[in-house]
Amino acid sequence: MRFDRIFEDLEGRFAHHEREEMRAVSEDLARAERAQLSLADRLRGAGGSSLTLHLGPSLRLEGVVDDVGEEWVALQEEGGGRRTVVPLAAIALVDGLSSRARPAEESLRSPLGLGSVLRAIARDRGVVRLETTAGGIMGRLAAVGVDAVDVHSLPTGESGTVPGSARITVATASLLAVRPR
Numbered sequence: 001m002r003f004d005r006i007f008e009d010l011e012g013r014f015a016h017h018e019r020e021e022m023r024a025v026s027e028d029l030a031r032a033e034r035a036q037l038s039l040a041d042r043l044r045g046a047g048g049s050s051l052t053l054h055l056g057p058s059l060r061l062e063g064v065v066d067d068v069g070e071e072w073v074a075l076q077e078e079g080g081g082r083r084t085v086v087p088l089a090a091i092a093l094v095d096g097l098s099s100r101a102r103p104a105e106e107s108l109r110s111p112l113g114l115g116s117v118l119r120a121i122a123r124d125r126g127v128v129r130l131e132t133t134a135g136g137i138m139g140r141l142a143a144v145g146v147d148a149v150d151v152h153s154l155p156t157g158e159s160g161t162v163p164g165s166a167r168i169t170v171a172t173a174s175l176l177a178v179r180p181r
Contacts, residue, residue: 054092085177114172
């Protein structure tokens with residue numbers, strides 16, 4: 001009888017240590033998997049969710065995650081309004097981002113680069129407001145290069161070229177957001 005209790009106690013301890021080891025291994029695997037996720041993966045996992053992106057001390061954008069590339073995210077304003085493109089490098093903080101993720105290879109869409117998205121906006125010839133680290137510029141995208149964008153500025157928001165408009169080159173590294181007008 002006494003040996004039965006000793007064996008039961010040993011079996012219980014062994015089972016407890018086995019469960020603790022499995023839990024520790026599971027946590028390690030979860031941490032290792034999480035370490036491989038990028039911000040783009042997490043934003044893809046938040047597709048259709050409403051988020052607030054903080055792009056600096058005074059610039060915040062709210063909207064629903066519409067599309068995500070490797071270098072950018074597109075937010076749709078609530079109620080189907082404007083679609084704003086934001087380079088991922090410009091994002092300082094994100095409010096409302098869940099822990100869900102979707103790697104690029106699980107996405108149904110092909111990931112376009114930021115340059116491709118900006119060239120599509122340039123082809124549309126619409127008036128946009130570029131938010132940059134140096135301030136905002138209103139105009140039309142004229143040309144998109146590897147690391148810079150040329151903009152025909154429209155200083156007072158007119159729809160056509162007017163006296164005072166200029167061709168300005170914006171380094172894509174300073175680009176915070178591209179918002180249609």
